[in-house]
Amino acid sequence: MSKVKVFIIEDDFIHANRLEMYLDEMGYELAGTAVGASQALNLIAATKPDLLLVDIHLAGDRDGIQIVENINKKKAIPVIFITSYRDKETFERAKLTDPYVYILKPYDKETLQAAIELTVYKISKINDTQIQNNYHGWNNDRLVKDELFIKSNGILIKIKLSDILYVEAKDKMCIIGMAEELIETRMSLQKLEEKLPIDRFLRIHRSFIINTKEISQINLSKNEVQLGPYKVPIGRSYKEPFINSIDSNID
Structure with a gap:
C-alpha cells in the first residue's frame, strides 16, 4: 500500500506552500514541486507521480x-x-490537453480534496472499462501501474494488485488482506470484484475473493486454501467451479 503521489507545478511560493500543506493534511504524498518547464519535466520523469496539480x-x-x-x-x-x-x-x-478537473483560484482544501477524489474516480472508471473489454489479454498496461485506487479511513490510497492475497466482506465493509497488513474499505465486495482482473482473482466463497496466483496450498478435506499467512474457506457452492478453474490452469 502507498499514498497517492501528487506533483505540484506552481511558481507562486505562497500557493505552492498552501498546496503542500493541504496535501499533507489530506494524507497524500508530495512527489515533488517545480516552478518551470525544464525542472518539472526532469523531476516528473524521476518521481513518476500519479497526478499533477498545475x-x-x-x-x-x-x-x-x-x-x-x-x-x-x-x-x-x-x-x-x-x-x-x-x-x-x-x-x-x-481543454485540449484533456485535464481531469479545472479549479479556479481562490480555492479551499475541500475543493482540492473533491478535485483529487474526482480525478482518481475517473481513472478507476476508465480502468474498469478497459479490464472488462480486454480481460482475455489483460496485462499491466490495462491498469495504471497495475494498481487499485481505494478510499480507506477517509484517505485515497493505492494498492498493487500483486500484493493483494484475498478480499473479505465483513460488517458492511471489505478487508483487503496483504502479506503484512490488512486494509479496510467501505467499498462492497461486488464493486471490488468488478475492479479485479478475472484471470487473477476468483471468488471462492460468498464472502471471499482470492488471488489465485498467490495460492500456496489447497486443502480440499478442510475446504480451505492457504495464501501467505492466511487460510481462506472454500464455500460449498464454489468448490466445484474453483477446482475446475485450478485444473484448467494446470492443463
Missing part, C-alpha cells in the same frame, strides 16, 4: 498548458489545472 500562468517561456502538452507527448499523467484566469481562450486551450 498552475496555468507560470513565469518563463512555457505556461502550464504547454508543459502538460509536452508531458502528454511522452506519457499522459492525470492533470488538475489551477488558475486565476477565467477567460474562455485559456479554458479552451487547457
Whole structure:
C-alpha cells in the first residue's frame, strides 16, 4: 500500500506552500514541486507521480498548458489545472490537453480534496472499462501501474494488485488482506470484484475473493486454501467451479 503521489507545478511560493500543506493534511504524498518547464519535466520523469496539480500562468517561456502538452507527448499523467484566469481562450486551450478537473483560484482544501477524489474516480472508471473489454489479454498496461485506487479511513490510497492475497466482506465493509497488513474499505465486495482482473482473482466463497496466483496450498478435506499467512474457506457452492478453474490452469 502507498499514498497517492501528487506533483505540484506552481511558481507562486505562497500557493505552492498552501498546496503542500493541504496535501499533507489530506494524507497524500508530495512527489515533488517545480516552478518551470525544464525542472518539472526532469523531476516528473524521476518521481513518476500519479497526478499533477498545475498552475496555468507560470513565469518563463512555457505556461502550464504547454508543459502538460509536452508531458502528454511522452506519457499522459492525470492533470488538475489551477488558475486565476477565467477567460474562455485559456479554458479552451487547457481543454485540449484533456485535464481531469479545472479549479479556479481562490480555492479551499475541500475543493482540492473533491478535485483529487474526482480525478482518481475517473481513472478507476476508465480502468474498469478497459479490464472488462480486454480481460482475455489483460496485462499491466490495462491498469495504471497495475494498481487499485481505494478510499480507506477517509484517505485515497493505492494498492498493487500483486500484493493483494484475498478480499473479505465483513460488517458492511471489505478487508483487503496483504502479506503484512490488512486494509479496510467501505467499498462492497461486488464493486471490488468488478475492479479485479478475472484471470487473477476468483471468488471462492460468498464472502471471499482470492488471488489465485498467490495460492500456496489447497486443502480440499478442510475446504480451505492457504495464501501467505492466511487460510481462506472454500464455500460449498464454489468448490466445484474453483477446482475446475485450478485444473484448467494446470492443463
